[in-house]
Amino acid sequence: MAKLVAASAVAALTACSAAQPGLLKADGVPRDTVDRATYSAELNSLRDSALTLGEALLADGGDGANGNVVASPGSLLIALAMLRAGASGGTAAEMDAVLQLPVEHRDEAMNALLASLEKFDGDPGSVDEANPPRKPIMHPANGLFVDRGVTAGPAYLDTLARHYGTGVYPVDFSDEAATKPAIDAWVGKNTGGRIKESPAEYDRRNTFSVLNALYFAAAWNVPFDPNNTSDLLFTTAGGKEVTAPAMHNLLQMKYAEGRGWRGVDLPYAEGFVMRLVLPDERAGKGTGLSAETLTDIAGAMDTARLQMVRIQLPRWDHKCTFDLRKVFESLGMRKTLTTTEDFNAIQPKMAITQAAQAANITVAEKGTVAAAVTQINGMVTSAPPEPDRTIEFDRPFHYQVVHVETGLPLFMGTVADPR
Known part of the structure; x- marks a missing residue:
């Protein structure tokens, strides 16, 4: 255990709940308290x-x-920020540039x-999803599973504990029968059972999994x-007219429009809205909106005024999984992949092996229920041994296919031009 967490990072090791028998959770470092107003610029960067x-x-x-696509950029951002906390060199620079992450105070802003999200924290298992609660439940959870046989960087674990509230679960990844159910139990508990398995396929060679x-x-x-x-008509992206259950309401909400779009912020009872954006018909098939347009929409909705809006909205119940390596x-x-x-601060010579997300959402007359899990896995690699000799077949050569036991050459030939 001493190899996994530095003394400064662990004041106590306590057994986890019965949902994850045999696991230990390190929870000694207190979570830092930060002032949201101090990091307003960094928070804007995280939104972008x-x-x-x-x-x-x-x-x-x-x-x-x-x-139909449902995804969680918020969950992916948090998982990537936890990974970035252990990155260095060119990988750190690449992540900062591509993701537009704050160069300074990134972890404090996160x-x-x-x-801010945790103000609405609650137990997903207590929700009656047929009757979503008036007081929203927004439950974020961060978890880190590391192989107990591999040294994990104490500074990295300290950062995750202080800024992400991340528990550390030492496991034996080679023991799939024990470790996979444990990770799946963590996923199920923190999504109210809406997602029952971790999204990345289990690999016994992994030594690191952040969720x-x-x-x-x-x-x-x-x-x-x-x-x-x-039931009313709905024209699909392919131009086909279908019937789908449509809900109707008349209420005050923020309304704005811009070049090629109109949108509203449909309010939940407290703290959250569903932002709905309708591209102009002349925009063509689909609803693709660039990140720049999405940022413009966010700015417009920030300053939009309340208007009385009549809304027609279909019900939907969708789910998706993603191979995030492709993303x-x-x-x-x-370089990150x-x-x-550049992840030596997490584990020596660690490489990213898998990255996946699962997300789902149900939208109906009473409200919304949604869940997502993002998982990034890695394994410790070893440098290839230095060769005793080098031979390069870069000119004509002879070959044989030999039966080892008898020495019989079954096939023999010469390669004069391999084209």
Whole structure:
């Protein structure tokens, strides 16, 4: 255990709940208290970063059916920020540039963001999803599973404890029968059972897994009357007209419009809104919006005034999973995916092996329930041994296919031109 966490990072080791038998959670370092107002500029940068990630996730599309996509840029941003806390060199510079992360006070700003979300924290398992609560539940959770046989950087663990409230779970990744159910139990507990398994395929060779879970449940400030829900025409991205249950309401909400779009902020009972953006018909098929446009929309909605709006909105219940390595590649995060040196602060010679997200959402007359889990895995790599000799077949050569036991050459030939 001493190899996993420095004495400064752990004041006590206590057994986890029965949902994760046999695991230990390090929870000795107190969470830093930060003033949100001090980091307003950094928080704006984090918002812009989330919008960039959102554009990339929607462009990727995951495994959504019929063009429907649900993703969590917020969850991905938090998980990447935890990974960035242990990055150095060219990988750190690449992550900062691609993700537009604050160069200074990044972890403090993320602490402030998480603290703001945690004002609405609650137990996902207590929610009656058929009747979302008037007081929203926004449950963020960060978890770190590390192989107990590999040294984890004490400074990295200290940062995650002080700014992310991240518990450390030492496990044996080679023991899939014990470790996979433990990680899945963490996922299920922190998503109210909406997501039952960690999104990345289990790999016994991994030595590191960082996870973020977000769970959201909230009633609308003014619910939709189910008696006013009726099947109406909906034109799909492919131009096909279908019928779908549509909800109706008339209420005050923020309304704004800009070049190529109109939008509203549909309020929940407290603390949150659902931002709904309708591209102009002349925008063509689909709803693709650039990160720049999304930022413009956010600015417009910040200053929009309340108006009485009649809204027609379909119900939906969607889910998606993403191979985030593809998303990272599309963003240009190639060094992040290939380095074996720049995550040494986490584990020596660690390389990213997997990254995945699962997300789902249910929107109906009473409110919204949604959950997401982002997982980034890594393993310790070893440098290849130095060769005793080098031989390069860069000119004509002879070959044989030999039966080892008898020495019989089954095939023999010469390569004079391999083209």
